Amino acid sequence: MALTSRIPPYDSRWPSLFLGAKEQIAKAFGTEPVTIHHVGSTAVPGLAAKPEIDLLVEVSEHRHESSRDDVMRELGYARGSNLSAGHHFYxxxxxxxxxxxxxxxxAGHGQIERMLRFRDRLRSDPVMRQQYQDLKLELEATNTGGIGEYLAQKAPFIDALLFS
Structure with missing residues (x-):
């Protein structure tokens, strides 16, 4: 089973797509103070990526989950499994x-720092960005096990970059 999305070259429309999604998603949180970040590969100028906009929403606590889920559903988002305690996914x-x-x-969840640090390292280091892109394209070309395999094979590079 190959990946469901191809990895095209960087698309300069991705930041605008993020801003549009950010504006919509902010409505799901009402008056709750939140910070919404553009993360993932589409947040790194010049990096080839699956055309999936990744958003990271920081909240002080998970409140009004049922109404949030309803608004997210109205916006076309499905609630996935929690990825860890305090880390919800749509x-x-x-x-x-x-x-x-x-x-x-x-706020304070380890994934926040991890996602932002990884994004920022790739934004600031063209050599690492190119190495990561080369790895992603190689994994796309050789993938037979789907997204789980792809993510597992990227993990060592990501960990090495974050902890170097």
Whole structure:
């Protein structure tokens, strides 16, 4: 089973797509103070990526989950399994293709620092960015096990970059 999305070259429309999604998603949190970050590969200028906009929403606590889920559903997002304690996940697919992923984490959750640090390292280091792109394209070309295999094979590179 190959990946469901191809990895095209960087698309300069991705930041605008993030801003549009950010504006919509902010409505799901009402008056709750939140910070919404663009993370993942589409947040790194010049990096080839699956065309899936990743958003990281920082909240002080998970409140009004049921009403949040309703608003997210109205916006076309499905609630996925919690990825860990304090880390909720939503996904949006259009015609069977993933277009957006939303991570909602309580402030201070380890994934927040991890996602932002990884994004920022790739933004600031063109050599690492190119190495990561080369790895992603190689994994796409050789993938037979789907997204789980792809993510598992990227993990050692990500860990090495974060802890170097």
């Amino acid at each position: 996904r949006r697919d259009v015609d069977g293709i993933r277009t957006h992923k939303v991570h909602v984490c309580i």
